Amino acid sequence: MATNTQIPVADRRVPVIAPGHTFSTIGEKISNIVLSRPVSLGWIFSFLIVFSIMNMLMVALGYLFIKGTGIWGINIPIGWGFAIVNFVWWIGIGHAGTLISAILCLLRQTWRNSINRFAEAMTLFAVACAGTFPLAHMGRPWLAYWMFPYPNTMRYWPNFRSPLVWDVFAVSTYFTISLVFWFVGLIPDFATMRDRAESTWVQRIYGLLAMGWRGSARHWHRYETAYLLLAGLATPLVLSVHTVVSFDFAVGIVPGWHTTIFPPYFVAGAIYSGFAMVLCLAIPIRAIYGLKDFITERHLENAAKVMLATGLIVAYGYGMEAFMGWYSGSQFDSFLLWNRLHGPYRLSYMALLACNILIPQVLWLKKFRVSTGWLWFISFVVLVGMWLERFIIVVVSLSRDFLTSSWGQYYPTKWDWMTFAGTIGMFLTAMWLFVRILPMISIFELRTLLPESQVHEPAEVKQ
Amino acid sequence: MSVKDASIYGLMAEFDSAQELVDAAHKTHEAGYQKIDAYSPFPIEGLAEAIGFHKNSVPLVVLIGGLIGGISAYALQYWVAVITYPVNIGGRPFHSWPSFIIVTFELTILFGGLSAAVGMLILNGLPMPYHPVFNVPEFAKASEDKFFLVVFSSDPNYDAARTRAFLTGLAPRMIAEVPS
Numbered sequence: 302m303a304t305n306t307q308i309p310v311a312d313r314r315v316p317v318i319a320p321g322h323t324f325s326t327i328g329e330k331i332s333n334i335v336l337s338r339p340v341s342l343g344w345i346f347s348f349l350i351v352f353s354i355m356n357m358l359m360v361a362l363g364y365l366f367i368k369g370t371g372i373w374g375i376n377i378p379i380g381w382g383f384a385i386v387n388f389v390w391w392i393g394i395g396h397a398g399t400l401i402s403a404i405l406c407l408l409r410q411t412w413r414n415s416i417n418r419f420a421e422a423m424t425l426f427a428v429a430c431a432g433t434f435p436l437a438h439m440g441r442p443w444l445a446y447w448m449f450p451y452p453n454t455m456r457y458w459p460n461f462r463s464p465l466v467w468d469v470f471a472v473s474t475y476f477t478i479s480l481v482f483w484f485v486g487l488i489p490d491f492a493t494m495r496d497r498a499e500s501t502w503v504q505r506i507y508g509l510l511a512m513g514w515r516g517s518a519r520h521w522h523r524y525e526t527a528y529l530l531l532a533g534l535a536t537p538l539v540l541s542v543h544t545v546v547s548f549d550f551a552v553g554i555v556p557g558w559h560t561t562i563f564p565p566y567f568v569a570g571a572i573y574s575g576f577a578m579v580l581c582l583a584i585p586i587r588a589i590y591g592l593k594d595f596i597t598e599r600h601l602e603n604a605a606k607v608m609l610a611t612g613l614i615v616a617y618g619y620g621m622e623a624f625m626g627w628y629s630g631s632q633f634d635s636f637l638l639w640n641r642l643h644g645p646y647r648l649s650y651m652a653l654l655a656c657n658i659l660i661p662q663v664l665w666l667k668k669f670r671v672s673t674g675w676l677w678f679i680s681f682v683v684l685v686g687m688w689l690e691r692f693i694i695v696v697v698s699l700s701r702d703f704l705t706s707s708w709g710q711y712y713p714t715k716w717d718w719m720t721f722a723g724t725i726g727m728f729l730t731a732m733w734l735f736v737r738i739l740p741m742i743s744i745f746e747l748r749t750l751l752p753e754s755q756v757h758e759p760a761e762v763k764q
Numbered sequence: 765m766s767v768k769d770a771s772i773y774g775l776m777a778e779f780d781s782a783q784e785l786v787d788a789a790h791k792t793h794e795a796g797y798q799k800i801d802a803y804s805p806f807p808i809e810g811l812a813e814a815i816g817f818h819k820n821s822v823p824l825v826v827l828i829g830g831l832i833g834g835i836s837a838y839a840l841q842y843w844v845a846v847i848t849y850p851v852n853i854g855g856r857p858f859h860s861w862p863s864f865i866i867v868t869f870e871l872t873i874l875f876g877g878l879s880a881a882v883g884m885l886i887l888n889g890l891p892m893p894y895h896p897v898f899n900v901p902e903f904a905k906a907s908e909d910k911f912f913l914v915v916f917s918s919d920p921n922y923d924a925a926r927t928r929a930f931l932t933g934l935a936p937r938m939i940a941e942v943p944s
Contacts, residue, residue, distance in 0.1 A: 324805060324909035450840060458849040461841045462856075462863040470870040478877040485881050493805070493907040512891035515898070516906050518789070518802040520888045522812035526822040527884035531877055534830075538873045545866060745806040756786045756808055 315602075317412045317750055319594035324748050327595075331740045331747075332497050334590050340737070343589075351729035358723020361716050362437060370440050372716045379699045379711040384438035386691045387721050389546055390574065391431035391728075392472065393567075393687060396539055397575020398424025399479060402486070403535035406528075412603055414746040415595040418490075419586070420579050421483040422741070426731040427578070428476045430724040435468075437720070464548040471545035478538055482531050488514050489524075489745040543571045550694065556633040557698035560625065566618030573611040573657075574687035576604050577680040584677045586736065595742055598671050605670040608683065609661060615690075616658045633703060645710065646697045649689050656686025773896035773944035774916040775927050776903070777936035782808050785911035788934040789814035792913060795930060799919035803897065803912040825883035826876050833875025837868045896944045914942060 318327075365372060375382035398420035405413035436442045448469045450459050459466045491511035498504040514520070547567035550558040580601065587596040626638035641650040660682050663669045670676065696711045735741065748754055779785045782804060789802045793816050800815050812818075841864040845851075850858045885891070897903050897914060906912050913936075915927050924941075931939050 328805075328908055450844060456849075458844040460851065460853075461845055461867055462853065462860055467866040467870075470867045474870040474874040477874060481877055481881045485884070489806070489907070496904040496907045512885070513893060513895055514890065514907075515895055515903075516803045516805060517888075518804065518808070518811040518815050519817050520890075521804065521807040522817060523820055523822050523884050523887055525807050526820055527826075527880040530823065530826050530880045534826075534873050534877045534880070538870075538877075541866070541869060541873075545870075548866075748806040754782055754806055754808065756783045756810060 315597050315599040317415065317597060317599060318747065319597065322594065322751065324751065324753070327747050327751075328493050328497065328744050330592075330594070331742050331744050332494055335494065335737060335740060336498055336503065338590075344733070344737070348730070348733045351726050351733055354722060354726025355730045356723075356726075357719050358433075358727055361719040361723055362433075364716065365437055365720070366442070370438065372714060374711055374713045374717055376709055376711065378702060378707050378709045379696055381438075381695045381699060382711060383713050383717040383721055384434040385549075386688070386695045387724065388431050388434035388438075389567075389691045389695070390688050391427045391434070391724065392475075392546055393543060393571030393574045393691075394578045394684075395424040395427035395431065395475070395479070395575065396543060396568070396571035397579050398422070398427075399475075399482075399535050399539040400572055400575065401579070402482060403532040403539065406532040407536060411750055412600055414750055415597075415742050416579065416583060416600055416604075417746070418483075418486060418739075418743045419583065419741045421479060421486065422732070422735045422739075423575075423578060423582065424479050425476070425483060426728045426735075427575075428472065428479065429731070430728050432472060432476065433724060433727075434720075464545065464552045467545045468549055471542045475538060475542045478531070478535055482535055485524075485528060485531060486743060486746075487739065488512065489516065490740045490743060492516065493744050494740060540568055543567045550698075555698050555702050556631075556637045557622075557694065560622065562618055562621050562625075566615065566621075569611045569614035569618070570687055570690060573608060573615055574684055576608045576611070577683035577687070580604050580608070580676055580680040581684065582732065584673045584680075586741070588673075590736065590741075592742065595747060601673065601676055602667075602670045605664050605676055605679075608680070609664040612657060612661045612664075612683070619654070619658065636701070637698070640701050641693065641697060644697070644701065646693065646700070650693055650697070653686055653689040653693055656682045657690060660686075771944060772917045772924070773899075773942040774914045774918075774922070775924075775931060776897065776900055776940045776942050777913045777931045777934060778902055778905075778938050778940075779911040779913065779936055782811075782911060784935075785913060786811055786814050788913050788936070791934060792915065792930070796921050797915050797919050797927075799916040799922075801914050801916070803903070803906045803914070805907050805909060805911075821887060822880065822884055825887070826880045829879025829883070830872045830876030834868050834872035837871035838864055841867060896942050899943045900940045902938065902940065910937075917944075 322330075373382055373384070375384070398417075401413050401420040402417040402424075406417070436445055439445060447453075447457075448459060448466065459469075461467075488511060491507050492514040495504055495507040495511050498507055544564040544567065547563035551560060551563040553559060583596055583604075584601070587593050623638055626634045629635075641647065661679055663675070664679065668675075669679065700709050700711060702708070777788065779788060785802055785804060786808060789800070789811060792800055793814060798816065802811050802815050804811065842859065845860070845864070846858040852858075897906075897912070902910070903912060913931070913934075915922060915931070917924075921927075928939060
């Protein structure tokens with residue numbers, strides 16, 4: 302063996318925080334983005350663009366509420382259309398945030414500390430976008446509260462055997478817990494913002510949000526316990542959410558839906574698209590706001606590796622679907638595969654294979670994992686690919702079921718596209734506001750990564 | 765007898781590093797001071813133990829919250845599906861328990877998670893709009909890069925002069941009286 306293999310692996314890696322930072326420079330750098338950095342013309346201009354896209358959503362939804370779901374391309378048999386495609390896609394994107402904040406916290410992956418805040422915000426906004434779709438798809442969204450069990454004059458109760466009711470509980474719990482987790486993580490940083498703020502009003506607002514946090518050792522002790530328990534609760538939760546979403550399909554008997562592989566394959570796909578979104582947002586933000594010291598090459602590379610791994614799980618899922626099409630001997634299952642490859646939607650299936658399986662394989666090479674341009678491009682491709690996957694699952698399966706008499710075709714209308722694009726605008730609007738209003742990197746968690754934060758117990762009290 | 769002054773909340777000592785704060789907290793606790801607290805910009809391992817804080821009821825609160833969520837979710841589904849609104853779907857049993865697991869699980873997590881957050885805040889006495897430690901101007905750095913130790917005047921061993929002398933022996937950056 303060559304002598305240069307003696308270098309320990311840890312030393313060769315890019316650090317999680319660039320050298321030379323202290324407790325105070327971390328706080329200064331992150332909080333100044335909110336407190337003292339002037340609002341640039343670029344921000345205002347791009348905000349106006351994303352805000353107008355969000356307003357397109359408002360128009361599309363407004364017209365939907367007047368006219369009803371007939372303005373969409375949905376029909377019988379394809380009753381689910383874009384609304385459910387986009388719902389599943391957005392929910393999936395949210396999963397990376399919880400994975401980063403909860404699962405990587407339990408696994409003590411300290412590199413998560415610089416991206417968890419931002420990824421959790423992404424989760425919240427993505428789940429909000431996701432929730433818009435089933436609500437709009439109900440046709441009479443003002444009666445949405447009927448899905449919750451509450452005593453009513455109709456003497457009616459929800460059917461708890463239905464996956465759609467499970468979905469209500471899974472998604473609303475997911476949103477609530479993500480919000481709580483995010484807010485709890487923000488409390489100590491609100492205190493830092495309060496103490497750093499120059500103007501009285503800013504100080505009051507952050508002070509109100511910090512709720513009088515003073516960093517007492519007793520408080521930190523309970524805080525850390527609560528945070529760890531929240532992470533422990535959010536971990537099975539995030540795995541359950543996409544599992545429950547996949548039950549919406551797997552419990553049905555439509556060919557292409559009725560498979561046991563759906564839960565793990567959905568969860569892997571969710572994390573796949575979620576990390577792609579994290580990279581799509583993190584790469585420009587770290588460049589624009591000068592955060593390359595905290596979101597280093599190491600973070601990008603790790604995220605790329607997670608993407609590669611989950612992408613392979615997704616590829617395995619496709620492989621198994623194809624295998625079962627042949628192995629089951631069921632003519633409907635083998636027709637499903639034939640239809641995907643040769644049917645009217647074959648182009649979207651080919652694009653799906655290219656986006657989700659073929660192109661991301663370049664991430665095996667370090668060159669692509671560390672090049673921000675390539676990484677951004679691959680992440681974008683994965684986002685498109687995962688959207689196509691949901692389209693294939695929802696639309697292609699519904700368009701060809703058991704009886705030829707119930708076959709159909711689905712064409713999205715402009716209102717479908719406007720609603721979809723509009724939620725992207727809503728997501729980006731929320732993201733744009735988030736980076737200007739809240740510390741986008743967890744200040745206190747980043748501080749614990751500095752060697753100065755570690756203490757050694759004095760020898761005389763160690764017994 | 766020590767001299768008590770009701771207008772004084774305690775004595776505050778400021779330190780430069782996490783290590784100094786933990787060492788000082790250990791010494792103060794060993795010197796017999798019970799009512800003390802330490803403040804830092806980030807959680808420090810062993811600091812709570814150093815000031816003699818061991819009782820942490822957050823896990824119990826979360827356990828109780830989670831159990832309430834799970835039990836009430838299952839009970840509600842049982843009551844709805846078997847007692848008050850039984851619907852015969854293809855002759856399946858009313859008490860089809862496997863279908864009830866998911867909502868039970870989700871509500872366990874929901875109640876457990878909410879009790880973790882709310883329980884932590886309530887046990888910490890937050891929100892607290894006013895606290896005497898903020899009367900010391902230097903304390904603004906407690907969320908930045910400085911570390912503080914406070915001996916409360918309610919401590920039986922507290923004596924303005926002796927406690928100040930003791931804290932001076934810990935070599936802090938500064939000592940300040942905290943007005944209440």
